[in-house]
Amino acid sequence: MPGLFVTGTDTGVGKTLVSAGLIVALQRQGVEVMAMKPVAAGCHYVAGQLRNEDAEQFHSLLNCQTDYSTINPCALEAAAAPHIVAAEQGQRIDVDGLAAAIRVQSEQRFTLVEGAGGWRVPLAGHEDVGTLALRSNLPVLLVVGIRLGCINHALLSAEAILNDGANLLGWVASDLEPEDTRLDAQVAALDERMPAPRLGRLPAFAQPSPSLAAEYLDVSSLMELIEALKNPI
Template identity: 40%
Template structure:
């Protein structure tokens, strides 16, 4: 058994890394080897002579196999901004085919979770978007829905774009990103009714973020 999933989100800063690390914890707790990767990360600090991103480092730390930082995050951009803009400023070339090759070269694990940057159609360059990495890998997609006003539209638009790309929406996670949200349950129910994919879990607002607590609320059975 060897499975790969691409983690996308309805926006940036909606908890993709929290859910990615939680999925790694859940998979490992269920007895599966699991690794995480973040092909592109924007917003890095120089640590031990290597530009490193906090989210990519969290995925690496939660993986069950030993991985170098560069394996987890091949493109680490210094500036916290849209990846294609940061790459242009820093003279870095982003190519979806090359990134897919690097992801496919990762050590074999039963489950690999690949976290995108931002949402589904975030540009990589003048021609490619984040979707080209997922389609190049031909993997199922897990959509993290940040629960706030407008999330129904964001979720349905993202799901439609994923379907148009020819990939399967393997599941979605409802992640609370605000301390209080009016009719949160109603929003979740509306999305669940319209998405043809299993709801893997509903995560309450966690401050600070707690991937292990989130993992306990996830049902990964539909992914296995």
Template identity: 50%
Template sequence: MKQAYFVTGTDTEIGKTTIASGLLHAARQAGLSTAAAKPVASGCVQTAEGLRNDDALALLGECSLPLTYAEVNPFAFEPAIAPHLAAREAGMQLDVAGLLPAVRHVVAKGADFTLVEGAGGWRVPLAGEESLSDLARALGLPVILVVGVRLGCINHAVLTAEAIRRDGLRLAGWVANIVDPQTSRLQDNLATLAERLNAPCLGQVPYLEAPSPAAIAAHLRLPEL
């Protein structure tokens, strides 16, 4: 059964792309075809081919279907700031209506396993009163939540899970990505997350000095397809 998921996180810089790339790698190892989209990316670098984002390139590298960079990341901005501010500075309006066709195009490729990665957390603003969560709602995709495990993560994770469900979407699973290996009472925190999130844990990823997709995949299991 072909399946697609929306990947969100408890915050920015908590390893969403690292985990998404690991999930895609695990899917490829399982013999599944893969595709991905990161519709909005700020913090891009100007290259001879145009603006490029490291996260989008990482996802593209784990896609087995022949996708172009523009298909994976149709809206790229250079400043490393909130996407709606970067779009405003570029004279663009970033809204769900503009993002939706590009993402649906990737999902329609029909890969066995497709991931659509958001930017930052669940309520990252777009134009007007819209946020990236409205894009997930428009797509109707189940959600994978990446929890950056550090002090304060339980509150962030529970609030995000509540918002996902309140928006009418299914929390398909969550991944504990240990971004602070010195987190006090780590195992107790992980146990509390498991109790409170009420969704399958797809893996506990330890802090890794070289978090390659293959290394990450070893700590993950795919959601049920």
């Protein structure tokens, strides 16, 4: 089965909202979806188990009986860079093991994976989020937080993704500063320069929800792009 790896230009740019919106939109089209947040920093204890709020949201959206630990196999307590928190806890993030777990899921059903932070966020040694995406064998969707500086961040992220050999299927604009009168101009500049199509634009919702986000995502085009990867001309 196909799948998708969602990364972002930074932390806090809307990756989880886009991912949750995609889960809902795909389910509306009758797609059986599995969602994973393999590495999550910033977790809290629930019945003796570390859990992450974003991963818990994925868990609540899935129409299947899935253990939380399958969705979030690497849960780290402090909200900081994953490799730093792991070292503080006396752990090392097993990138190969996480990638293998993702591949197992993607062999059974459409698997949507949300990365931690951006493409170059370290996980272990010289292995980073990009390493995990590549070893998972999934195409990539880039979430761009639209604010001052986003054009540079987006173009550099796209360049890194492509240079690493990943398939960049597209990008989603995520408006972060509604008071900025130049949001449209920044999105237009990226439309002209990004090496992949824009597959949605999320406004700065007053009350964001996965169902609302799903309305702003072009899932039909996304699935066509994924299908084209499976059947190249």
